[in-house]
Amino acid sequence: xxxxxxxxxxxxxxxxxxxxxxxxxxxxxxTGWTSFTLIGLAFILQTWGLFLRAGQTxxxxxxxxxxxxxxxxxxxxxxxxxxxxxxxxxxxxxxxxPLAGGxxxxxxxxxxxxxxxxxxxxxxxxxxxIGLSLIAYGTLGLAAMAAxxxxxxxxxxxxxxxxxxLDPVPPVGALDRVCWRVAMLGWLVLxxxxxxxxxxxxxxxxxxxxxxxxxxxxxxxxxxxxxxWLSKMGPTRFAWASLGVFVFMLLTFWGxxxxxxxxxxYLP
Amino acid sequence: xxxxxxxxSHQTATVEEREQVALNPAERTAALARLREALPEAExxxxxxxxxxxxxxxxxxxxxxxxxxxxxxxxxxxxxxxCWERHEYIHVNGAxxxxxxxxxxxxxxxxxxxxxxxxxxxxxxEEATAAGCCGRVLHRLFQTTFAAAKDARxxxxxxxxxxxxxxxxxxxxxxxxxxLTDTTVMILGAGDTSERVLRTLVARQxxxxxxxxxSHDRAVELAATVGGExxxxxxxxxxxxxxxxxxxxxxxxxxxxxxxxxxxxxxRRDFRPLFLIDLxxxxxxxxxxxxxxxxxxxxxxxxxxxxxxxxxxxxREIVRCRALLHKHEATFSHWFHKTFRPVDGGWTGPEPGSGxxxxxxxxxx
Numbered sequence: 001x002x003x004x005x006x007x008x009x010x011x012x013x014x015x016x017x018x019x020x021x022x023x024x025x026x027x028x029x030x031t032g033w034t035s036f037t038l039i040g041l042a043f044i045l046q047t048w049g050l051f052l053r054a055g056q057t058x059x060x061x062x063x064x065x066x067x068x069x070x071x072x073x074x075x076x077x078x079x080x081x082x083x084x085x086x087x088x089x090x091x092x093x094x095x096x097x098p099l100a101g102g103x104x105x106x107x108x109x110x111x112x113x114x115x116x117x118x119x120x121x122x123x124x125x126x127x128x129x130i131g132l133s134l135i136a137y138g139t140l141g142l143a144a145m146a147a148x149x150x151x152x153x154x155x156x157x158x159x160x161x162x163x164x165x166l167d168p169v170p171p172v173g174a175l176d177r178v179c180w181r182v183a184m185l186g187w188l189v190l191x192x193x194x195x196x197x198x199x200x201x202x203x204x205x206x207x208x209x210x211x212x213x214x215x216x217x218x219x220x221x222x223x224x225x226x227x228x229w230l231s232k233m234g235p236t237r238f239a240w241a242s243l244g245v246f247v248f249m250l251l252t253f254w255g256x257x258x259x260x261x262x263x264x265x266y267l268p
Numbered sequence: 269x270x271x272x273x274x275x276x277s278h279q280t281a282t283v284e285e286r287e288q289v290a291l292n293p294a295e296r297t298a299a300l301a302r303l304r305e306a307l308p309e310a311e312x313x314x315x316x317x318x319x320x321x322x323x324x325x326x327x328x329x330x331x332x333x334x335x336x337x338x339x340x341x342x343x344x345x346x347x348x349x350x351c352w353e354r355h356e357y358i359h360v361n362g363a364x365x366x367x368x369x370x371x372x373x374x375x376x377x378x379x380x381x382x383x384x385x386x387x388x389x390x391x392x393x394e395e396a397t398a399a400g401c402c403g404r405v406l407h408r409l410f411q412t413t414f415a416a417a418k419d420a421r422x423x424x425x426x427x428x429x430x431x432x433x434x435x436x437x438x439x440x441x442x443x444x445x446x447x448l449t450d451t452t453v454m455i456l457g458a459g460d461t462s463e464r465v466l467r468t469l470v471a472r473q474x475x476x477x478x479x480x481x482x483s484h485d486r487a488v489e490l491a492a493t494v495g496g497e498x499x500x501x502x503x504x505x506x507x508x509x510x511x512x513x514x515x516x517x518x519x520x521x522x523x524x525x526x527x528x529x530x531x532x533x534x535x536r537r538d539f540r541p542l543f544l545i546d547l548x549x550x551x552x553x554x555x556x557x558x559x560x561x562x563x564x565x566x567x568x569x570x571x572x573x574x575x576x577x578x579x580x581x582x583x584r585e586i587v588r589c590r591a592l593l594h595k596h597e598a599t600f601s602h603w604f605h606k607t608f609r610p611v612d613g614g615w616t617g618p619e620p621g622s623g624x625x626x627x628x629x630x631x632x633x
Contacts, residue, residue: 234561
């Protein structure tokens with residue numbers, strides 16, 4: 001039942017993504033209620049599916065890579081539903097659907113990612129640590145997507161292509177602000193998530209490699225966010241850096257989890 | 269009943285000739301009255317823009333009396349009738365409808381797809397209606413014309429993309445900043461093109477305009493006309509961090525804005541985008557300034573290149589536009605045939621390319 005709900009959610013995201021792509025092909029942004037409704041529907045289905053999973057295990061549904069990917073996908077949609085409304089940037093909808101749909105799809109098409117794993121009961125701090133960290137990764141993913149759009153738009157403007165080719169995207173100045181604000185928000189949530197990690201009771205297992213990796217990611221984001229805030233870094237470098245750190249995170253996340261578990265590199 | 273369109277345009281007459289026969293509003297009203305005197309039962313609309321002067325007439329008479337009445341109206345307005353007759357074109361019935369639709373859709377304009385002509389035709393029609401010169405036929409013709417032109421504009425890319433340097437610059441500025449109401453524009457030097465670009469930007473209600481010129485008096489003069497502030501030439505560099513758009517068109521033989529001027533100011537302006545428009549030849553702005561993050565530099569060739577590419581794009585849309593207009597022509601033609609019977613050489617007139625013209629047929633009408 002839970003997997004069916006999550007699969008339906010994935011389909012709704014992919015439908016919204018297809019609609020956004022079609023709209024882009026027509027040189028306009030998918031800004032209407034259809035996109036918002038499809039993503040909202042997918043979000044509700046995903047929440048329901050994750051809730052059922054949590055009910056089965058009694059803990060936050062982040063026990064294997066499938067659940068983690070689904071949770072990140074859910075947090076991307078959550079970000080859109082909140083940030084898209086606050087910043088009034090319809091572009092976020094066009095970015096959210098493929099990102100959330102893609103993450104959910106990867107989890108669904110590899111059954112090996114959804115192997116049941118027994119986990120010790122989680123404390124409140126540990127659940128907050130995991131939940132907030134994954135929400136932060138979703139937000140940072142959205143920032144990375146916005147960075148890609150910024151880089152493409154800025155490149156087209158620098159290459160002096162006609163302005164009509166940029167019809168579907170917001171002004172480059174607005175894109176820069178969205179990239180920075182979303183990355184800043186992601187970093188703040190990550191800070192809170194990692195903060196909870198430090199107050200996790202001693203009985204919980206803390207993986208050393210994962211700790212160092214998390215601190216590295218946090219420091220990298222902290223550095224670029226601060227550099228941009230202090231005007232020591234231009235928007236293009238910031239966009240590349242935001243994208244680079246997120247890609248690094250994506251490429252190493254699974255590996256770090258594996259090393260941590262297989263080699264038992266735990267803090268003494 | 270016949271429909272006539274008699275006129276001259278940028279396609280048949282030079283600007284000097286067009287300005288000789290152009291009619292101001294008072295002259296248009298007088299011409300309408302004169303035409304009604306000559307052809308009491310006729311319906312008449314007179315259009316006069318900088319690119320065309322046209323009379324639309326619906327009457328139960330042949331072409332000859334209509335031509336004579338138009339010539340008489342022009343003579344009464346002290347316009348050179350010989351010049352008019354030398355450059356005049358005549359469209360009758362189907363061809364007149366075809367022409368009216370094409371003009372309203374901007375297909376016959378100097379700048380293909382421009383929309384100003386639509387408003388001008390609308391005003392001419394309203395003027396004629398107010399003067400009691402429009403009846404059943406012209407009401408129907410112009411209402412269908414407006415619907416056809418709107419359809420063509422909506423369902424084709426005929427109006428897409430800017431086709432003048434000024435409007436390309438504004439469109440780019442909007443791609444960079446969004447609404448321009450929070451932007452500050454600075455103009456360096458005061459050439460004709462730069463002034464036009466500045467005025468187009470000012471029309472978008474930019475926050476403020478700074479003007480700097482080697483001749484301070486000229487800067488003060490220009491600033492006064494656009495509601496800006498004049499600054500001495502020696503001071504403009506210090507204003508860079510405040511400025512979002514720079515239009516430069518000085519006569520300097522060297523770069524007046526170097527990359528080294530731009531780079532440090534970007535940090536002071538929190539890397540907000542900076543749009544540089546270099547309209548000078550030789551160029552005023554070091555091309556390597558474009559390599560600085562958040563700086564977007566366009567020179568006159570870039571802007572003209574975009575405008576020309578857009579114009580070519582519009583030209584390619586003409587065929588699609590004509591197909592859209594054709595549907596409305598058919599509707600009008602159907603109504604016309606159901607209601608009236610053309611009194612002269614049929615609805616369609618001479619075949620295009622047949623070598624025959626309405627002038628040739630005139631003798632028979």
